Amino acid sequence: MNKTIAQKQFYLNVHFFENEKRESNAQFKSVSGLTVHIDVENLVKNPEKEFKHFFPSRTRFPNLILKGVLLKDLKVIEWCKKAIDQYQFSPTDLKVKLVNGKKESVLAWNIIRAYPVKWTVKKQIEKENSLAIDTMELAYNYFKLV
Incomplete structure (x- = not known):
């Protein structure tokens, strides 16, 4: 019975630095x-x-808010510190994956040109x-559902 429950649980993996050779991930x-x-x-x-025509104009994407993680990768920590403490931004691509209990990716989003703007x-x-x-709050240009 516990195995069935574990298979139904989902978690979120975030893969940082998708456009670089060495990526980092965190749950x-x-x-x-x-x-x-x-x-x-x-x-x-x-x-x-009083007749108006309505037309779509531009798209807006709110900041990505990531909550609750123990970050062990120094590359991600330094990336955040440089942006927040030193005002040095290095936008990078991320991949957010919704993963099931069998470690299979159910949904994924490619986040394009993200950079940290806030962290607690x-x-x-x-x-x-x-x-x-x-x-951890990230601004980004746009996302694509994969």
Whole structure:
């Protein structure tokens, strides 16, 4: 019975630096911000008749919010520190995967040109040279569902 329950559980893997030779990954408790908004512009054809035409204009993507992880990869930690502490941004591609209990990818999103804009660190674990991250917020250009 426990095996059946374990197979139904899902988790989120985030693969950092997808466009580089050495990628890093981390398992987060939650991911939000995988949303697209299409702005609409209106054109008033004849102001006296109050008739408007609505047209789609541009797409907007809110920040990606990653919550709950123990980051052990120094490359990801340094990437965040450079952006937040030194204002040095290195946009990179990410892949967010929803994985089932059988370790099969159910859904995946390619996040294009992401960079950190905010993070909340719970604590640093000296022995493991890692950080417990409560929240990591990333701005990005757009995403594609894979």
